Amino acid sequence: MKTSVRGLFVLVCIGFLSITGCKPGGGDEIGSVPESVAVQIGLGVGSGDQSRTLPLNFLLDPQVTAYDYGAPSWKFDGQGGSLIPGSGWTPVSTDGGFFAFVERGRAELEFWRPTNDDLGMFFRARGIPSERGDLQQLSVILNGVTLPAVDLKSDLSDYRIKLPTEALQDGLNRMELRFAFATTLPETEDPRLLSAAFYAIAIVPSHIPAPFAFLSTSGFDQTSNVLSIADGAEVLIPIAPKRLFSMGFGEVQGAVEGLEVVIDVAATATQGTWGEIWRGKPEALSGQRITVDNSWNKMGKMRILVHSPDHGFAIKGAQVYFSLNPDALRDSPFNQEETSASQELTNVFVYLVDALRADKLGPFGGPADLSPNISGFAADSVVYLNAESASSWTLPAVASLLTGVPPVFHQMMSGNVRMGWQQLKPLGLRLAEEGRLSVGVSQSFVVGPAFGFDQAFSHFTINSQLSGRELRTDSLRGILRHQLLRNDGFSKPLFAYLHTVGPHGPYTPTEEYMKWVEPFPGKFDEDEYLPGPFSINHHGSDPEELAHIKALYSAEVAYEDAAFARFIDFLKFLGVYDDSIIIFTSDHGEEFFDHGGFDHGKTLFEELTHVPLIIRFPDGQWAGREVQTRVSTMHIPATIGEILGLDWGFPVTSDLSISPRVLDAAGRKLSPPLFSEVHQSGVADDGAISYNAVWDQNTKCLFSQTKIDQFGQSEPYFRVYDLEDDPSEQHQEVVDDGSELACWSGLREWMHFWIDKRDQESPDASLSVDEKVRSQMKALGYLQ
Numbered sequence: 001m002k003t004s005v006r007g008l009f010v011l012v013c014i015g016f017l018s019i020t021g022c023k024p025g026g027g028d029e030i031g032s033v034p035e036s037v038a039v040q041i042g043l044g045v046g047s048g049d050q051s052r053t054l055p056l057n058f059l060l061d062p063q064v065t066a067y068d069y070g071a072p073s074w075k076f077d078g079q080g081g082s083l084i085p086g087s088g089w090t091p092v093s094t095d096g097g098f099f100a101f102v103e104r105g106r107a108e109l110e111f112w113r114p115t116n117d118d119l120g121m122f123f124r125a126r127g128i129p130s131e132r133g134d135l136q137q138l139s140v141i142l143n144g145v146t147l148p149a150v151d152l153k154s155d156l157s158d159y160r161i162k163l164p165t166e167a168l169q170d171g172l173n174r175m176e177l178r179f180a181f182a183t184t185l186p187e188t189e190d191p192r193l194l195s196a197a198f199y200a201i202a203i204v205p206s207h208i209p210a211p212f213a214f215l216s217t218s219g220f221d222q223t224s225n226v227l228s229i230a231d232g233a234e235v236l237i238p239i240a241p242k243r244l245f246s247m248g249f250g251e252v253q254g255a256v257e258g259l260e261v262v263i264d265v266a267a268t269a270t271q272g273t274w275g276e277i278w279r280g281k282p283e284a285l286s287g288q289r290i291t292v293d294n295s296w297n298k299m300g301k302m303r304i305l306v307h308s309p310d311h312g313f314a315i316k317g318a319q320v321y322f323s324l325n326p327d328a329l330r331d332s333p334f335n336q337e338e339t340s341a342s343q344e345l346t347n348v349f350v351y352l353v354d355a356l357r358a359d360k361l362g363p364f365g366g367p368a369d370l371s372p373n374i375s376g377f378a379a380d381s382v383v384y385l386n387a388e389s390a391s392s393w394t395l396p397a398v399a400s401l402l403t404g405v406p407p408v409f410h411q412m413m414s415g416n417v418r419m420g421w422q423q424l425k426p427l428g429l430r431l432a433e434e435g436r437l438s439v440g441v442s443q444s445f446v447v448g449p450a451f452g453f454d455q456a457f458s459h460f461t462i463n464s465q466l467s468g469r470e471l472r473t474d475s476l477r478g479i480l481r482h483q484l485l486r487n488d489g490f491s492k493p494l495f496a497y498l499h500t501v502g503p504h505g506p507y508t509p510t511e512e513y514m515k516w517v518e519p520f521p522g523k524f525d526e527d528e529y530l531p532g533p534f535s536i537n538h539h540g541s542d543p544e545e546l547a548h549i550k551a552l553y554s555a556e557v558a559y560e561d562a563a564f565a566r567f568i569d570f571l572k573f574l575g576v577y578d579d580s581i582i583i584f585t586s587d588h589g590e591e592f593f594d595h596g597g598f599d600h601g602k603t604l605f606e607e608l609t610h611v612p613l614i615i616r617f618p619d620g621q622w623a624g625r626e627v628q629t630r631v632s633t634m635h636i637p638a639t640i641g642e643i644l645g646l647d648w649g650f651p652v653t654s655d656l657s658i659s660p661r662v663l664d665a666a667g668r669k670l671s672p673p674l675f676s677e678v679h680q681s682g683v684a685d686d687g688a689i690s691y692n693a694v695w696d697q698n699t700k701c702l703f704s705q706t707k708i709d710q711f712g713q714s715e716p717y718f719r720v721y722d723l724e725d726d727p728s729e730q731h732q733e734v735v736d737d738g739s740e741l742a743c744w745s746g747l748r749e750w751m752h753f754w755i756d757k758r759d760q761e762s763p764d765a766s767l768s769v770d771e772k773v774r775s776q777m778k779a780l781g782y783l784q
Contacts (some may be wrong), residue, residue, distance in 0.1 A: 052332065083111045
């Protein structure tokens with residue numbers, strides 16, 4: 001298989017991957033392959049003007065490429081794979097490594113069954129004893145089947161639990177970990193109720209003798225550009241539709257004798273079978289380039305498997321080292337005349353960054369160097385300079401964004417009720433009915449099963465990160481990739497809603513982004529910069545402390561900018577960027593004492609309601625356009641429907657679209673005016689909070705229904721601001737009776753209209769949340 005001729009590559013044509021009708025010729029057949037696979041040596045293909053070199057650190061990112069495809073795992077350091085931590089986990093970084101604490105006695109996991117082999121659950125963990133010293137006990141519930149309980153030692157130990165074959169499902173499996181009790185760590189001042197600390201967790205075939213060694217030896221070293229694969233492990237690399245993909249190998253070394261490398265390809269996990277294209281000793285790959293022609297309108301994949309066929313089981317510590325040059329990964333159009341996946345498949349991506357202020361981003365007047373990647377995306381898109389959210393905290397804002405109706409209609413305002421969606425169809429269900437794959441991925445506990453959001457999509461994954469530091473946004477790409485690989489790629493158009501919590505409190509940027517913080521040092525411990533303590537202890541009155549917490553937030557924004565860039569690179573690699581609708585937005589902003597307060601959800605001032613909104617339309621229509629017209633995130637469903645040519649009727653009619661085509665036809669002014677609201681029950685510390693806001697372009701009317709502000713102080717019922725002259729809302733306008741009457745009339749019309757509609761439609765938001773959810777909402781500061 002070895003050749004000394006530079007520039008040669010292996011061109012693979014497989015029945016279900018190719019429509020070009022390749023036949024052997026122009027070179028000698030090599031290797032032993034199935035009849036459905038024809039392998040050639042040829043020159044020049046894939047090296048034309050439209051070829052591209054793919055960055056190694058992008059494609060070999062664990063969130064894009066599955067190192068542990070044969071063993072779903074997570075080491076809680078942001079480098080996880082196909083095992084998805086759900087609710088209940090709090091990832092932390094300590095001197096001893098990366099851990100994830102389980103809070104309040106329960107945590108969830110999801111994984112795709114990797115093989116039909118007997119499987120076991122492996123984990124390295126320490127149980128937290130009870131206050132009396134009792135050993136922690138773990139019960140695992142797999143797809144509703146309860147497994148025998150396990151006692152956990154109080155020091156870090158390894159465990160393996162056999163998973164009964166009859167309880168496993170093909171495809172996605174759900175696992176719940178339940179602990180006998182939760183307590184505080186006796187040696188710390190941590191007030192949380194904790195059950196266990198996990199260093200690593202994996203679902204592994206039973207024949208692997210040393211799971212932790214198996215998990216630790218696979219990876220990509222970005223410094224040396226060496227890819228290492230342990231015996232028994234696999235690397236799965238996605239291949240974009242309608243592309244020639246090639247991978248070149250430099251020096252390849254096997255750690256022990258007897259190892260074999262197998263390379264095969266498939267269109268998707270659910271379509272066709274794997275077709276082997278190369279098999280041999282690792283060193284025989286040195287200097288070779290493998291090229292796959294994927295001419296389908298769906299994602300393909302190439303798998304690199306290392307195993308020891310003579311032994312029949314994995315050898316402890318055995319691995320292969322693949323040296324990769326910077327240009328090792330290349331791809332190019334399979335046909336120079338057709339470079340996109342399909343003109344008929346318009347995919348839709350809504351990428352929402354929780355708690356992101358618009359004025360932190362370059363396109364909205366923020367620091368240019370804080371968000372260069374979002375600015376680059378904006379230059380290729382339409383920027384809505386004056387977009388307002390339907391509310392100033394996550395639950396009502398996202399419910400409105402996905403349905404196109406205001407909080408007064410869907411009633412998800414206080415955190416006490418959940419949506420049933422029977423009468424009120426969100427985007428995910430509407431587009432699923434149109435034949436789309438509807439995928440939701442959320443890192444916010446609020447946008448999850450607790451409030452019924454898992455029922456708003458045909459496929460939903462909760463990857464709660466509100467309390468975490470290390471995992472954060474990067475895991476979104478891995479989850480989306482797995483959904484695509486497991487659901488037939490882009491064989492049908494996709495709607496994906498991705499909700500990341502990067503800049504949401506707590507502000508805990510990783511070391512790489514602390515350069516934004518170093519010029520503004522703070523003098524308190526990290527916990528003092530959580531929203532609650534910072535506000536209660538009045539640290540905002542200290543200019544230096546205020547500058548420090550703003551810098552922490554800026555660092556999180558910079559991280560989010562880089563994460564979004566990698567998401568866009570992922571879409572470009574998959575060949576779907578050009579033909580898709582891609583929406584970048586937020587649910588609300590964040591207050592840093594702009595009006596004397598902190599956090600969000602307690603006022604309707606612009607620092608909370610003014611959110612970024614950038615839309616890239618298919619084929620770059622209207623790219624570079626800036627829209628001054630004030631719009632709402634509630635207009636997003638209507639805009640998507642109008643662009644896709646779908647007529648859904650009330651409440652997302654096409655005339656509420658904010659595409660430039662509709663705005664231009666409407667004279668660039670939407671009617672009726674915009675509205676926003678926030679209503680939360682209060683206590684003595686904060687007072688009762690109940691606000692409505694009305695915008696008529698640059699005139700904003702603010703109503704305080706209870707006449708009590710967030711500090712429990714009395715305030716006027718009615719205020720008016722001119723946002724053109726006073727964008728930070730520091731000076732109330734002098735209001736005459738006519739202006740007040742106009743604002744009040746608009747609000748009254750709006751409220752009566754939607755209340756009447758609510759009574760007629762009866763959206764089912766009357767389902768009460770359970771006490772556990774209430775406790776979590778209180779911990780996050782959303783309920784008092």
